[in-house]
Amino acid sequence: MTDIIEQESCDVAIIGAGPSGLSAATMLKKSGIQRIVVLEREAEAGGIPRHCGHPPFGIREYQRVLTGPAYAKKLVETALSAGVNITLKTTVTMLGSGGELSIVSPAGSRKLTAKRVLLATGIRETPRSARLVSGNRALGICTTGALQSMVYLKNRIPFRRPVVVGTEIVSFSALLTCRDASFQPVAMLEEKLRPSVRWPIYELTRWFGVPLYLQTEIVNILGNERVEAVQVSDKNGKVRDIACDGVLFTGQYTPESNLARISHLTLDPETNSPDVDEFGRCSDPVYYAAGNVVQPPCNQAKVPIYYVAGNLPNPVDNAGQCWSQGRAAAKNIVKDLAGNLPFS
Amino acid sequence: MNDQQYNKKSKAHDAETDNNTLLADADVAIIGGGVVGCAVARRMVLEGASAVLVEKGADILGGASKGNSAILHTGFDTPEGSLELECVRNGYDEYLEIRKSLNLPVLKSGALIAAWTAEEEELFPGILEKAHHNGVEDMRLLSRSEVLKLEPNLSGNIRAVIAVPREYVIDPWSAPLAYLLQAIENGGKAIFNAEVISGDFDGSRWLLQTKHGKIRADYVINSAGLYGDLLDHDVLSKTEFTIKPRKGQFVVFDKVANSLIRSIIYPVPTERTRGIVIFPTIFGNVVVGPTAEEQESRDDASVDKANLKVLLAQAIKKVPALANIPVTATYAGIRAATEKKEYRIIEDSDRHWITLGGIRSTGLTSALGLARHVHQLLTNQGADFCAIPNPSVPRVPNLAEHLPRDWQTPGYGEIVCHCEMVTQREISAALEGPLSAGDFEGLKRRTRATMGRCQGFYCSASLAELTEGKFAEPLAVGTIND
Numbered sequence: 121m122t123d124i125i126e127q128e129s130c131d132v133a134i135i136g137a138g139p140s141g142l143s144a145a146t147m148l149k150k151s152g153i154q155r156i157v158v159l160e161r162e163a164e165a166g167g168i169p170r171h172c173g174h175p176p177f178g179i180r181e182y183q184r185v186l187t188g189p190a191y192a193k194k195l196v197e198t199a200l201s202a203g204v205n206i207t208l209k210t211t212v213t214m215l216g217s218g219g220e221l222s223i224v225s226p227a228g229s230r231k232l233t234a235k236r237v238l239l240a241t242g243i244r245e246t247p248r249s250a251r252l253v254s255g256n257r258a259l260g261i262c263t264t265g266a267l268q269s270m271v272y273l274k275n276r277i278p279f280r281r282p283v284v285v286g287t288e289i290v291s292f293s294a295l296l297t298c299r300d301a302s303f304q305p306v307a308m309l310e311e312k313l314r315p316s317v318r319w320p321i322y323e324l325t326r327w328f329g330v331p332l333y334l335q336t337e338i339v340n341i342l343g344n345e346r347v348e349a350v351q352v353s354d355k356n357g358k359v360r361d362i363a364c365d366g367v368l369f370t371g372q373y374t375p376e377s378n379l380a381r382i383s384h385l386t387l388d389p390e391t392n393s394p395d396v397d398e399f400g401r402c403s404d405p406v407y408y409a410a411g412n413v414v415q416p417p418c419n420q421a422k423v424p425i426y427y428v429a430g431n432l433p434n435p436v437d438n439a440g441q442c443w444s445q446g447r448a449a450a451k452n453i454v455k456d457l458a459g460n461l462p463f464s
Numbered sequence: 465m466n467d468q469q470y471n472k473k474s475k476a477h478d479a480e481t482d483n484n485t486l487l488a489d490a491d492v493a494i495i496g497g498g499v500v501g502c503a504v505a506r507r508m509v510l511e512g513a514s515a516v517l518v519e520k521g522a523d524i525l526g527g528a529s530k531g532n533s534a535i536l537h538t539g540f541d542t543p544e545g546s547l548e549l550e551c552v553r554n555g556y557d558e559y560l561e562i563r564k565s566l567n568l569p570v571l572k573s574g575a576l577i578a579a580w581t582a583e584e585e586e587l588f589p590g591i592l593e594k595a596h597h598n599g600v601e602d603m604r605l606l607s608r609s610e611v612l613k614l615e616p617n618l619s620g621n622i623r624a625v626i627a628v629p630r631e632y633v634i635d636p637w638s639a640p641l642a643y644l645l646q647a648i649e650n651g652g653k654a655i656f657n658a659e660v661i662s663g664d665f666d667g668s669r670w671l672l673q674t675k676h677g678k679i680r681a682d683y684v685i686n687s688a689g690l691y692g693d694l695l696d697h698d699v700l701s702k703t704e705f706t707i708k709p710r711k712g713q714f715v716v717f718d719k720v721a722n723s724l725i726r727s728i729i730y731p732v733p734t735e736r737t738r739g740i741v742i743f744p745t746i747f748g749n750v751v752v753g754p755t756a757e758e759q760e761s762r763d764d765a766s767v768d769k770a771n772l773k774v775l776l777a778q779a780i781k782k783v784p785a786l787a788n789i790p791v792t793a794t795y796a797g798i799r800a801a802t803e804k805k806e807y808r809i810i811e812d813s814d815r816h817w818i819t820l821g822g823i824r825s826t827g828l829t830s831a832l833g834l835a836r837h838v839h840q841l842l843t844n845q846g847a848d849f850c851a852i853p854n855p856s857v858p859r860v861p862n863l864a865e866h867l868p869r870d871w872q873t874p875g876y877g878e879i880v881c882h883c884e885m886v887t888q889r890e891i892s893a894a895l896e897g898p899l900s901a902g903d904f905e906g907l908k909r910r911t912r913a914t915m916g917r918c919q920g921f922y923c924s925a926s927l928a929e930l931t932e933g934k935f936a937e938p939l940a941v942g943t944i945n946d
Contacts, residue, residue: 209879211882211885226877247919247920249791249794250792252773254772262924265921265922266922266924266925270928271944273925274926277941278941279941302944376918378917382720
């Protein structure tokens with residue numbers, strides 16, 4: 121892994137060194153594509169699993185149960201040993217037509233032209249602001265991503281008695297993180313009738329002693345410098361205070377698709393994902409997208425049937441699925457570079 | 465978990481200074497580190513006075529100045545013949561004169577006053593007439609086709625528009641930072657965490673008692689903003705006005721909206737308020753706001769969902785394409801309005817005290833003008849300062865999106881906040897120097913960190929590490945013991 125990329129052109133540039141980007145890179149390399157560059161803006165490769173410090177990861181990929189960081193490490197090792205070039209601290213600032221990327225690293229700004237580009241920029245949670253939640257702007261308000269990177273990468277905690285908003289898979293991942301960091305949320309809130317996850321996952325709240333309030337909405341955040349309490353409204357509209365020192369907004373994933381949005385590529389206005397065809401190809405066929413940055417249209421959501429209608433979670437894929445999608449995209453890119461992929 | 469180390473900063477502060485320590489002895493003490501206080505401090509120092517700015521918070525701009533619409537106003541709709549108009553015009557000119565040397569940006573967006581109904585359109589002649597009286601001669605009516613050519617994303621049912629070509633967008637936080645920094649670099653002083661609780665005037669000089677020590681000064685300028693009336697009451701035992709806090713909420717759209725709107729879009733103003741504006745920011749976003757909500761609290765800058773939704777609906781009605789743009793942030797500011805519309809500049813010349821009260825929406829523009837006015841008032845009171853030759857001119861970091869940012873110069877370390885492209889070098893710089901960030905909000909205002917679309921999803925952890933031990937209220941409340 122290097123901080124500096126030297127070449128001016130490559131066969132395939134992959135943006136993002138998470139599960140889908142790394143699996144795609146490994147597969148491309150194994151398929152005989154020579155000049156592959158993975159561009160990662162962080163100082164470390166591995167993506168979100170790096171700061172998801174609990175199992176289960178890696179079952180599909182390595183037939184083992186790993187924690188997120190161990191899984192991320194393995195993904196990176198696999199890619200490196202296949203001969204993939206991962207470039208760190210390198211940010212793509214613009215997607216140009218014909219695969220011309222504007223990139224910047226601490227060494228300076230430059231262009232890199234790739235025959236094909238794979239967008240594997242992943243996904244993030246919707247923060248408080250975009251949810252239009254009422255109340256003050258105080259310290260102690262964050263998303264699971266922020267909490268987990270603080271806990272697992274920096275050994276720090278942003279609060280000790282948070283209220284957790286949401287009941288998606290990631291919300292329970294957040295509960296595990298709180299337990300790992302030896303503190304306990306004071307409540308978990310779900311606006312809807314039922315939790316977004318299926319039984320028995322939500323029983324975790326009981327095991328951890330975290331009260332789960334259904335049909336309960338956060339209506340206000342109180343506190344000046346730091347969060348002191350939240351006001352919640354129940355199904356009858358009755359409002360009460362819950363004392364806490366933080367608010368953790370979990371889930372409501374949104375693709376990290378800004379690069380595509382500011383480029384010539386078209387986006388699906390419903391999902392905010394780049395528009396892709398059945399091969400994962402974007403509106404400019406030099407570009408592909410894979411992993412969580414591609415969210416399926418809502419009406420075709422890859423949602424298991426046990427979810428209750430009207431209570432659909434955003435179908436964020438787990439790392440294993442992203443890994444598979446990265447491989448699938450890589451196979452299509454290989455065919456495409458050989459001239460064997462039809463136009464859709 | 466380890467709590468102790470995190471409160472070092474505030475504790476250390478307590479230990480170093482007790483209430484009897486003399487913190488400063490100056491010609492002029494300025495109470496309140498909002499944009500007005502910062503501008504006055506700069507002017508005083510440039511005119512040769514020794515000046516000390518006293519702020520109750522840990523950083524500048526924690527009150528009314530933290531949330532506004534960041535517009536450099538021409539004064540086209542400011543009351544005719546008012547002191548406010550004089551200060552707005554002088555402040556406008558001075559900003560444009562000094563901004564390059566201080567590295568302060570301006571986005572020459574221009575503004576459009578947009579009429580959506582016949583009743584609104586009927587008010588146009590009056591607006592134009594007032595503007596001409598106020599010396600803003602370049603405003604003109606645009607035809608519908610001219611408007612839609614200029615702003616093709618405005619809703620097609622717009623009726624008529626007046627263009628205000630010289631209404632501009634500026635950086636509302638870097639400007640006051642630059643003013644105070646210039647004051648400090650030329651001998652001025654700024655003292656934080658020092659709320660003024662009382663004061664004695666002995667017939668020639670003031671002795672102010674703050675929570676962290678005493679300050680002696682010949683003259684006192686009250687620029688305490690939302691608390692200006694209370695400060696007068698506490699120290700002078702009289703007050704001629706009452707602050708009527710008026711909250712304004714705003715919704716910030718993602719930067720992709722930048723291509724949708726180029727001008728500031730004003731509604732036709734009413735007696736009470738300019739109304740809800742859609743405007744580009746210097747940072748590349750588009751914002752809708754403010755609301756105008758009277759409230760009792762001088763501190764409650766909370767947002768509420770119902771009003772945010774109203775703002776969103778208003779914005780989408782006027783610029784339909786905004787419906788597809790994600791919301792990046794929401795915020796509220798509190799205007800220091802009073803029971804009257806005009807500025808409340810009150811002199812107690814016997815006691816060498818000047819109160820700058822009721823500085824509302826126009827304060828960002830008028831601050832430099834007000835500062836000159838204060839100098840004039842002090843001169844009239846007998847103060848005799850001699851302007852310093854060749855003052856040093858600090859350059860503040862650029863945060864404007866349309867100008868080169870720090871990440872475009874190699875050697876920045878790494879990018880910490882990816883959404884706003886904030887570098888490690890920028891964070892370090894904001895945590896150092898004579899006017900380093902005093903709290904996390906201050907760091908955000910100096911660098912933009914966490915102010916982008918992910919709101920700290922990716923960078924909170926790094927920021928917690930980089931700011932450790934710097935703020936009394938830290939990002940991380942503890943560490944995990946292995």
